[in-house]
Amino acid sequence: MNYWLMKTEPSVFSIDDLALAKRRTASWDGVRNYQARNFIRDDMQPGDLAFLYHSSCDVPGIAGIVKVTSKAYPDATAFDKRDHHYDPASERANPRWFAVDIQLESKFRRVITLQELRAHAKDRLNELLILRRGNRLSITPVSARDWRFILTLNGADERA
DNA sequence: GCCAACGTTGGC
């Protein structure tokens, strides 16, 4: 069982969108970065938990927790010519891109802001990849230690 | 909108 952090732009897909989705479940597709693809394809397992991080918005930060509920499967958006994520190089017989299903586990009562995470970057969260300079990966692993510490921040682990 | 820090592409 692994911990992750998954980024999304709330203007495109937010934690509230996930809350309103059928069975509070969505396909995490559209990933077009090989490192992130490898995490999905090779390392993610059903039951893994991930922080859902809102980026490119007014208050960037962690909005809640999602659970991985499927194994990796070929990303169908790569096969769809009309889809923004269409990739002609990905063939059905040999898919290049993969997706997993995620289900909303909990929405935090407030966003744990990037600013707040940064305040702990030098001590408690010195392993957290999202705080590393230049990191743009949309999916990053989180250590169990960092996971637990983030949950203690201002009681943000209370379920909404 | 700016810009730093990537990743990708393609000519050579």
Place this chain on the structure above:
DNA sequence: GCCAACGTTGGC
């Protein structure tokens, strides 16, 4: 394999 050009990400 090098590397310049270009595209993307994402905080500010």
